Amino acid sequence: MRYHISTALILQEFAKIGGECPLCEIRSIVEKNVVEQYLGEAVMVVDVRYKVNEKGFCKEHFDMLFEGQSKLALALQTYTRMNVLKEKLKEPSSFRAASKLGADILASSSTCVICDTVEDHMQRYYKTVAELYLSEEDFRDLLGYGKGFCLGHYAELLKNSSYAGSKTKEYLKTLAAIENDGFDALQSELKWFCDRHDFRNRDKDLGSAKDALPRVRRKLYGKK
């Protein structure tokens, strides 16, 4: 399955002020598209079916597929995936074999063809963000207005920062500046959330700190 990396999507999500992480929003959109593909055209493609049989779906993506348009598409793919899993249910001949098989069953229940596909696309987005920084002056300005990223996506941008070429140093400076500003602002709100519980502050307004914990959750762990 090919996926077009949309610079328009990057510009659209980075232009939204107020979210905790534009890359989490992009990931949600990409994930939704990939799930739809696995309920449509992918069911008929031989090499895609082979990958589904080999890796299956994680429970989150199974649930997303189940909520989607075609129960039949999910059932067909799951039926043949179950043939692969059934192979692992043979009676082990010894403790040694049982232990190995136990590890194998656990490993195969944590693989997911949709997680892998989304991750492939996201790796290209991390690179494209850096390339846009190099080539588009407007994007350099836009990035500077951001509130930073969740920690996981910030780490990915750092890892791919060399794609900003001759502007890598400047790119890193901007990334670090917005990430620190966003992090500090959120930590201050969390401090006020804590301090507000002091009886001396009981009449003061909690203000934007009232949802500080859910926003800290998104900053530290990304969007659910």
Ligand SMILES: [Zn+2]
């Ligand atoms: Zn994120």
Ligand SMILES: [Zn+2]
């Ligand atoms: Zn998954």
